Amino acid sequence: MQKFIYYGAGTYAQVRFDDFRRQYELFCFCDRNATDGQTLFDLPVYPPSILFKQYPETPIVLTVHPIYNKATVQDYLTQELGVPAERIANYEPHIQCTSCEFLDNFIILNDNGWSFCCNLFGNNKSPYIDFIPGASVRNVVQQLKDFRNAVLEAISKNEQCACTGCCELKTRYRKELPAPAFALVFNFTNICNLKCIYCTVHKESVSMDMIDIQKRLDIITELLYQKLIDNNTEIRFGSGEITIHPQRQEILRAVKDFPCGISSNCIVYDESLAELIALGRSYVICSVDAGTRETYEKIRGADYFDKLRDSLRKYVKKGTIILKYIFLTNLNDNDNDVNSFIQLCEDIKPAQVLISRDWNDISPLNDNLLKMMARMLVNIKNAEPLKGALTNDETIRLANYIEKLQMQGDYE
Numbered sequence: 001m002q003k004f005i006y007y008g009a010g011t012y013a014q015v016r017f018d019d020f021r022r023q024y025e026l027f028c029f030c031d032r033n034a035t036d037g038q039t040l041f042d043l044p045v046y047p048p049s050i051l052f053k054q055y056p057e058t059p060i061v062l063t064v065h066p067i068y069n070k071a072t073v074q075d076y077l078t079q080e081l082g083v084p085a086e087r088i089a090n091y092e093p094h095i096q097c098t099s100c101e102f103l104d105n106f107i108i109l110n111d112n113g114w115s116f117c118c119n120l121f122g123n124n125k126s127p128y129i130d131f132i133p134g135a136s137v138r139n140v141v142q143q144l145k146d147f148r149n150a151v152l153e154a155i156s157k158n159e160q161c162a163c164t165g166c167c168e169l170k171t172r173y174r175k176e177l178p179a180p181a182f183a184l185v186f187n188f189t190n191i192c193n194l195k196c197i198y199c200t201v202h203k204e205s206v207s208m209d210m211i212d213i214q215k216r217l218d219i220i221t222e223l224l225y226q227k228l229i230d231n232n233t234e235i236r237f238g239s240g241e242i243t244i245h246p247q248r249q250e251i252l253r254a255v256k257d258f259p260c261g262i263s264s265n266c267i268v269y270d271e272s273l274a275e276l277i278a279l280g281r282s283y284v285i286c287s288v289d290a291g292t293r294e295t296y297e298k299i300r301g302a303d304y305f306d307k308l309r310d311s312l313r314k315y316v317k318k319g320t321i322i323l324k325y326i327f328l329t330n331l332n333d334n335d336n337d338v339n340s341f342i343q344l345c346e347d348i349k350p351a352q353v354l355i356s357r358d359w360n361d362i363s364p365l366n367d368n369l370l371k372m373m374a375r376m377l378v379n380i381k382n383a384e385p386l387k388g389a390l391t392n393d394e395t396i397r398l399a400n401y402i403e404k405l406q407m408q409g410d411y412e
């Protein structure tokens with residue numbers, strides 16, 4: 001069987017390692033930032049020079065994030081280093097244009113319509129279209145294509161549309177369309193067992209309506225057929241809590257062949273969710289946002305911190321767990337919570353820790369909060385700020401604090 005050099009030894013490669021390995025037999029890793037003697041999963045991580053000297057014939061697979069890094073890594077390899085595009089197994093042509101990462105990469109399948117992003121981005125006027133009543137599945141998917149094309153065209157011509165004025169519209173790289181989406185978001189419920197202070201889901205009228213799983217599956221089959229998604233498209237479960245939904249077993253089994261990214265508060269240890277991540281293609285992302293019981297209760301509305309820790313210990317034995325910490329000014333940006341969260345991560349050993357801001361407050365982050373973020377970043381393995389969570393100025397200030405901590409050598 002042919003073996004591949006995995007280009008990219010960062011967090012994405014580590015989190016999705018099982019999934020890559022299932023598709024491409026691994027030969028070794030290669031990374032622009034490789035250090036002397038570095039290994040990953042007991043295999044060497046080499047610098048790019050090996051692509052020409054030792055192994056000039058070995059094919060490459062890019063194990064970097066498809067949305068944030070792939071286009072630039074492709075350009076680096078093909079244009080700067082002269083690697084032929086045909087040598088890269090998962091090469092995808094990109095173009096530069098004005099667009100947004102959600103419109104380019106996400107499809108949101110709601111009960112009765114399509115959208116692309118959280119409507120907060122577009123000040124409640126983001127693109128949304130209802131399914132035509134009585135339309136066939138084929139027409140419903142065609143409707144999505146036509147709608148997205150119309151929005152993209154309006155953006156390219158600078159015409160008024162639902163995205164006009166949105167802060168997410170930027171000049172960026174995107175895959176040449178048509179191309180399979182990075183993620184299909186499967187919206188199915190807004191029921192939840194917590195009342196997080198930054199979340200709006202529990203303020204909406206609660207719906208426990210059963211969903212038509214077969215209808216969703218038919219739509220997914222048609223999306224595959226029309227190549228709007230493929231078997232590598234991530235199925236994401238967003239708002240609402242999957243572990244308490246009455247149809248969770250059926251829903252999770254229905255999507256088990258896709259890589260799934262499932263947001264869960266992980267208070268309930270659910271066997272069907274554990275089974276899904278045990279298959280090796282999927283992960284659970286859990287926002288903890290506290291290091292202590294008291295703060296957890298204040299932020300998340302219930303005293304479940306100990307229960308959460310017990311569940312996380314069980315989930316992590318089954319598969320990939322990503323933890324998240326949303327910093328909230330004067331609530332969880334203190335020594336006690338930050339140090340205790342660092343200890344929690346040492347105990348759970350998540351595959352990745354994402355550090356974010358509270359999107360409800362986009363005023364500049366204060367110095368104390370950035371210092372606390374820096375402490376987490378130098379003390380927790382595989383911790384990184386959520387993409388786009390920081391402004392350029394905040395990124396520079398954060399980097400300064402990180403450097404100071406590293407120079408002190410005393411990470412506390």
Ligand code: SF4
Pocket residue numbers: 099100101102103116117118121122125126127162163166167168169
């Ligand atoms: S530009 Fe804004 S409103 Fe339009 S899809 Fe992107 S995030 Fe949503």
